[in-house]
Amino acid sequence: MPEDDINLRGGRIVRSEEPLNLxxxxxTAESFITPTNSxxxxxxxxxxxxxxxxxxxxxxxxxxxxxxxxxxxxxxLESITIPVTLECAGNNRNFLEPKVKGxxxxxxxxxxxxxxxxxxxxxxxxxxxxxxxxEVILEGADHxxxxxxxSPPGELTFSRSVPLEKAKRDVLLAYRMNGKDLPPEHGFPxxxxxxxWYAMASIKxxxxxxxxxxxxxxxxxxxxxxxxxxxxxxAELSPIxxxxxxxxxxxxxxxxxxxxxxxxxxxxxxxAAGNEIxxxxxxxxxxxxxxxxxxxxxxxxHAWRFWEFDWKTPxxxxxxxxxxxxxxxxxxxxxxxxxxxxxxxMINHLxxxxxxxx
Numbered sequence: 409m410p411e412d413d414i415n416l417r418g419g420r421i422v423r424s425e426e427p428l429n430l431x432x433x434x435x436t437a438e439s440f441i442t443p444t445n446s447x448x449x450x451x452x453x454x455x456x457x458x459x460x461x462x463x464x465x466x467x468x469x470x471x472x473x474x475x476x477x478x479x480x481x482x483x484x485l486e487s488i489t490i491p492v493t494l495e496c497a498g499n500n501r502n503f504l505e506p507k508v509k510g511x512x513x514x515x516x517x518x519x520x521x522x523x524x525x526x527x528x529x530x531x532x533x534x535x536x537x538x539x540x541x542x543e544v545i546l547e548g549a550d551h552x553x554x555x556x557x558x559s560p561p562g563e564l565t566f567s568r569s570v571p572l573e574k575a576k577r578d579v580l581l582a583y584r585m586n587g588k589d590l591p592p593e594h595g596f597p598x599x600x601x602x603x604x605w606y607a608m609a610s611i612k613x614x615x616x617x618x619x620x621x622x623x624x625x626x627x628x629x630x631x632x633x634x635x636x637x638x639x640x641x642x643a644e645l646s647p648i649x650x651x652x653x654x655x656x657x658x659x660x661x662x663x664x665x666x667x668x669x670x671x672x673x674x675x676x677x678x679x680a681a682g683n684e685i686x687x688x689x690x691x692x693x694x695x696x697x698x699x700x701x702x703x704x705x706x707x708x709x710h711a712w713r714f715w716e717f718d719w720k721t722p723x724x725x726x727x728x729x730x731x732x733x734x735x736x737x738x739x740x741x742x743x744x745x746x747x748x749x750x751x752x753x754m755i756n757h758l759x760x761x762x763x764x765x766x
Contacts, residue, residue: 420433426454427453428449429450429451431448432448434656438675447594450496455592458549463598465478469541471541474535475534482598487524488527489522491521491708492520493710493712494607495651496607497607498511498753501513504746508752515658520711521586522586523582523601524585529575542571543620544569544618545618546569546616548566548613548614550565567626567629568629569647578710581598581601604651604681651680655688656677656678658675658676659674660674660761662761662762666721671720672718674719675717677712681710683740688715692729693728694760695760701717702717724765728764
């Protein structure tokens with residue numbers, strides 16, 4: 409691990425206590441499905457205490473038939489189970505230089521779980537969406553005050569929106585994670601799962617679904633979780649959405665010692681938005697030369713792909729810099745350098761790992 413004095417809770421790195429933010433040590437990522445007790449936790453406010461029997465999910469806005477559904481009725485609807493990789497939009501922030509504000513995530517604010525729930529389209533069909541609708545706002549029950557002069561006065565509730573087309577296509581209202589009820593820190597009783605998007609869109613503790621005829625301009629849509637998008641000479645704030653193509657090295661970890669003149673298996677995971685990872689390359693000399701890694705398992709939409717590479721370590725001792733890069737089915741490859749227009753989010757440039765050969 410990069411820090412010697414790291415604070416762990418249940419095997420996860422404590423990035424903050426209040427609000428609770430826990431990171432999976434990425435070197436422990438060895439299985440396609442991340443165990444629930446290893447999965448990273450991201451919260452902005454205190455975790456809401458919700459009574460499942462008193463919980464209602466409201467569907468309203470630009471619909472013909474507003475309604476509310478309780479937990480028992482929701483879980484009684486036909487469900488599906490899908491694996492989806494969730495990554496915090498600030499994952500890898502600890503690598504940025506100079507240092508920036510925000511949770512100092514290393515490599516492990518990412519994980520893949522099997523999510524069971526009801527497609528959002530089922531509820532939207534019941535509500536009968538009007539023809540003028542363009543977005544669906546997802547609102548959680550988590551709320552609190554922000555120490556930000558740009559935030560609205562008073563308490564703020566965490567909410568984000570997705571385009572109506574995506575809401576209908578693949579957003580899931582999940583009530584189970586890896587076969588069991590959602591734990592409170594992961595959104596009990598129900599969270600939205602927005603496949604292929606950064607996890608700030610996968611609203612936890614879901615309480616309202618609002619169909620809108622106008623683009624949503626809430627705090628977490630426009631001022632936070634946004635980046636600068638260029639249109640010629642004009643820079644416009646745009647909401648963060650799709651995952652960027654990325655490969656991360658799980659082992660050897662930063663600062664690890666590996667034996668000289670030996671065979672060492674470098675392993676990791678790679679992911680993109682909804683696109684297939686078609687290749688991962690590994691460099692053991694800081695990016696001067698690259699060789700193909702072996703992709704493991706089967707490709708599954710919206711889920712990471714594990715990979716490995718057998719490295720014949722040099723006979724001479726010393727430091728070596730390892731780098732991995734992924735390419736997806738659209739031909740998108742990780743950039744070498746950081747894009748400053750992305751601020752403290754969407755970090756997918758190449759991240760070197762330094763190891764000691766001895």
